[in-house]
Amino acid sequence: MEDVSRNNRGLALNTATLGHNIPGAGAGWSPERTIDACAERGINGIVFWRREIESSPARVGDYARAAGVHVIGLCRSPFLVGPLSLRNPLQITDDFHRSIDQAAELGAEVLTIVVGGVQPETKGVSESLKIVADYLSHAVPWAAAANVRLALEPLHPVYGGDRSCLTTTRDALNLCDIIDSDILGVAIDIYHVWWDTDLPHQIARAGNRIFGFHLCDWLAQTSDILLDRGMMGDGVADIHGISAAVRAAGYHGFSEVEIFSANNWWKRDPREVLDVMTKRFHTAC
Amino acid sequence: MEDVSRNNRGLALNTATLGHNIPGAGAGWSPERTIDACAERGINGIVFWRREIESSPARVGDYARAAGVHVIGLCRSPFLVGPLSLRNPLQITDDFHRSIDQAAELGAEVLTIVVGGVQPETKGVSESLKIVADYLSHAVPWAAAANVRLALEPLHPVYGGDRSCLTTTRDALNLCDIIDSDILGVAIDIYHVWWDTDLPHQIARAGNRIFGFHLCDWLAQTSDILLDRGMMGDGVADIHGISAAVRAAGYHGFSEVEIFSANNWWKRDPREVLDVMTKRFHTAC
Numbered sequence: 001m002e003d004v005s006r007n008n009r010g011l012a013l014n015t016a017t018l019g020h021n022i023p024g025a026g027a028g029w030s031p032e033r034t035i036d037a038c039a040e041r042g043i044n045g046i047v048f049w050r051r052e053i054e055s056s057p058a059r060v061g062d063y064a065r066a067a068g069v070h071v072i073g074l075c076r077s078p079f080l081v082g083p084l085s086l087r088n089p090l091q092i093t094d095d096f097h098r099s100i101d102q103a104a105e106l107g108a109e110v111l112t113i114v115v116g117g118v119q120p121e122t123k124g125v126s127e128s129l130k131i132v133a134d135y136l137s138h139a140v141p142w143a144a145a146a147n148v149r150l151a152l153e154p155l156h157p158v159y160g161g162d163r164s165c166l167t168t169t170r171d172a173l174n175l176c177d178i179i180d181s182d183i184l185g186v187a188i189d190i191y192h193v194w195w196d197t198d199l200p201h202q203i204a205r206a207g208n209r210i211f212g213f214h215l216c217d218w219l220a221q222t223s224d225i226l227l228d229r230g231m232m233g234d235g236v237a238d239i240h241g242i243s244a245a246v247r248a249a250g251y252h253g254f255s256e257v258e259i260f261s262a263n264n265w266w267k268r269d270p271r272e273v274l275d276v277m278t279k280r281f282h283t284a285c
Numbered sequence: 286m287e288d289v290s291r292n293n294r295g296l297a298l299n300t301a302t303l304g305h306n307i308p309g310a311g312a313g314w315s316p317e318r319t320i321d322a323c324a325e326r327g328i329n330g331i332v333f334w335r336r337e338i339e340s341s342p343a344r345v346g347d348y349a350r351a352a353g354v355h356v357i358g359l360c361r362s363p364f365l366v367g368p369l370s371l372r373n374p375l376q377i378t379d380d381f382h383r384s385i386d387q388a389a390e391l392g393a394e395v396l397t398i399v400v401g402g403v404q405p406e407t408k409g410v411s412e413s414l415k416i417v418a419d420y421l422s423h424a425v426p427w428a429a430a431a432n433v434r435l436a437l438e439p440l441h442p443v444y445g446g447d448r449s450c451l452t453t454t455r456d457a458l459n460l461c462d463i464i465d466s467d468i469l470g471v472a473i474d475i476y477h478v479w480w481d482t483d484l485p486h487q488i489a490r491a492g493n494r495i496f497g498f499h500l501c502d503w504l505a506q507t508s509d510i511l512l513d514r515g516m517m518g519d520g521v522a523d524i525h526g527i528s529a530a531v532r533a534a535g536y537h538g539f540s541e542v543e544i545f546s547a548n549n550w551w552k553r554d555p556r557e558v559l560d561v562m563t564k565r566f567h568t569a570c
Contacts, residue, residue, distance in 0.1 A: 158443040160521075161507060197410060238411075
């Protein structure tokens with residue numbers, strides 16, 4: 001067991017991989033049971049979703065740390081723009097602040113930001129990205145005071161309309177340049193950016209602004225654009241190449257496995273999922 | 286009628302908009318009936334799919350020209366790489382040549398090229414794009430001899446795995462640079478590229494290499510990634526902005542409406558679809 005534990009250092013579970021984020025689906029495990037299952041396998045990082053920890057963030061964070069598991073992140077900010085965001089800007093700001101506060105209470109190092117889609121009554125992404133920049137510039141001091149870093153996650157362009165007008169690492173870094181804060185960086189998620197031939201250049205440009213690195217795969221013939229992500233090695237993404245670029249840029253943090261898979265991995269025994277992702281971390285990443 | 290006809294000059298129908306490309310679905314009209322319906326409305330351009338014209342391309346082309354309708358394109362080349370391509374490279378080359386020959390017999394000015402997804406046994410898009418470049422360099426002399434221009438169409442990154450490892454206008458122009466032929470250019474399809482903040486720069490870079498411009502829209506909350514495209518004005522794409530950029534780059538060809546919509550437009554009377562697209566051409570483009 002000791003050898004396995006040492007081997008898996010630097011591997012993190014995003015709890016979405018066990019299907020937690022859909023009520024009634026997936027493992028249905030408590031945060032504590034999930035933490036224990038990670039610790040048993042030497043998976044020494046974990047990322048929660050707000051709904052899982054919001055009743056007792058500090059207690060869950062303490063439990064993880066006592067088990068030797070780092071809480072490396074919390075998913076996620078509210079949508080800041082787009083058809084799925086709250087209607088009232090004050091509500092959005094309040095919920096953005098609350099998500100930062102929850103990350104702080106949990107002791108999570110990073111809050112992931114998913115910005116939301118195209119703002120209603122506008123066309124294209126430019127105006128929406130300007131609104132996002134406004135929200136970010138106001139949230140950065142709040143996050144700095146809470147000692148939480150913010151990771152902008154560009155999502156795959158298929159979500160451009162509703163979930164994220166931010167679709168490339170280039171655009172995420174452009175936002176970082178505008179805001180110009182040490183606590184604002186990017187998350188690189190293979191599922192979202194694997195197709196982008198500009199990615200190596202943008203990863204090098206990011207340098208120490210990479211705050212998160214998400215492992216998964218893009219299935220060649222994906223059946224669902226939300227809930228059919230692949231386990232590392234089962235798809236067509238160049239995981240080795242992207243991982244090498246991220247390391248070369250200076251990122252030495254965790255590799256976080258985040259797989260939404262309603263019809264495959266979420267239907268399996270969560271212990272099997274953890275075992276397979278641990279194995280693939282070594283053979284396919 | 287005269288006024289309407291004059292107003293609609295420069296508008297073209299891609300027959301996919303009437304659902305022709307799915308057997309048993311859509312209008313079910315013959316090429317001739319479709320041509321007549323365009324001519325009646327002053328829609329003076331048309332683009333066919335191979336399956337619609339392959340029994341008699343020359344006859345269909347002559348019929349269109351006699352009706353005053355330009356056959357501006359043929360869809361499309363076979364997939365050159367990826368899981369949906371033919372297995373044997375010689376078969377792919379043969380079918381690529383056949384598609385060029387059919388375009389020539391039809392009298393179509395341009396053959397659209399959709400390159401196919403990630404080549405099996407490889408990861409990422411780089412190796413696949415190199416194979417595509419090889420096929421293109423061999424096809425260009427054949428196309429030049431047939432007096433057919435080739436338009437590389439980057440598809441939305443959601444198709445990166447199976448239908449098109451070519452996902453950006455940038456990558457399409459990079460291929461054009463490599464091949465360096467006057468008969469190789471790009472097609473700009475709003476559905477595929479609307480999300481890309483680099484698009485204005487790439488359109489300017491393209492200049493006279495824009496061989497086609499496709500109108501449609503991206504619905505904010507799209508229900509299907511293949512067959513749920515929006516009518517111009519119903520989605521979130523900045524159609525005015527993209528159209529202006531394409532014109533500013535020097536493109537003065539047709540605007541081609543191409544809408545795959547199994548659950549909406551394909552279920553309507555095709556005469557209504559033609560009327561609506563004609564109206565939207567003026568109000569939303």
